[in-house]
Amino acid sequence: MWLCAGLLLLCFQGCLSLTGPGSVTGYVGGSLHVQCQYRQSYKGYMKYWCRGPHDTTCKTIVETDGSEKEKKSGRVSIRDRVENSTITVIMEDLREDDAGSYWCKIQTSFIWDSWSRDPSVRVTVHVSPATTPMETTLPATTATLSLANSRQTLRISTNAVFFFQL
Incomplete structure (x- = not known):
């Protein structure tokens, strides 16, 4: 019983050592920024x-x-910002097939077995189709407004040029 509780506590502590956004959304052709926070005790460890x-x-x-130097591989870069314990990942020129499960991880163990686990947090990336701006064409018109108790007429054109007649 105590062994199970101890193992659970170890897992729980590892889970709290790294946090992330859970899921993020970007658009085809755009870029995506992901930030994961880690405990200060992981300063100097390799992040991936x-x-x-x-x-x-x-x-x-x-x-x-x-180190804190930005590293790049293809369309993806990573940087460890030690001053605020943040891993920043940037994915550029997003494609629909970039959608899926990703992980922020800290390499703490160099022996790979069933008991060695690096702190990690899952980030689900969603990629939506690119949005196209709506174009609206308005006909060229001029509005005339007569001011009350005045001989002045205000004409407003759609190209935002103002004409005053006295």
């Missing part, structure tokens, strides 16, 4: 961004080297 349904089998896309 990987893709896959499970954290233990995800494929690494880009990783830091333990």
Whole structure:
């Protein structure tokens, strides 16, 4: 009984060491920014961004080297901002097939077995079709407004030029 409680506590502590947005949405052709927060005790560790349904089998896309320098791999970059304990991932030129499960992870163990788990948080990426701006064409018109008790007439054109007649 105590062993189960101890294992649960270890898992719970690991779960709280890294947090992320849960899910993010971007548009085809656009870019996406993801920020994951970690405990200060993980300063100097290598951080990485990987893709896959499970954290233990995800494929690494880009990783830091333990410094604050931005690292880039193709359309994806990662940066570790130590001053605020934040991992920032930017995905550029989004495509529909970029949608899926990704993981912010911190490499803490170098022995891969069933008991060694790096702190990780899942981020589901959604990619929506690109939006197209609506274009509206208005006919060129001029409105005339007579001011009460005045001989002045105000004419307003759609091209925002104002004419005053006295």
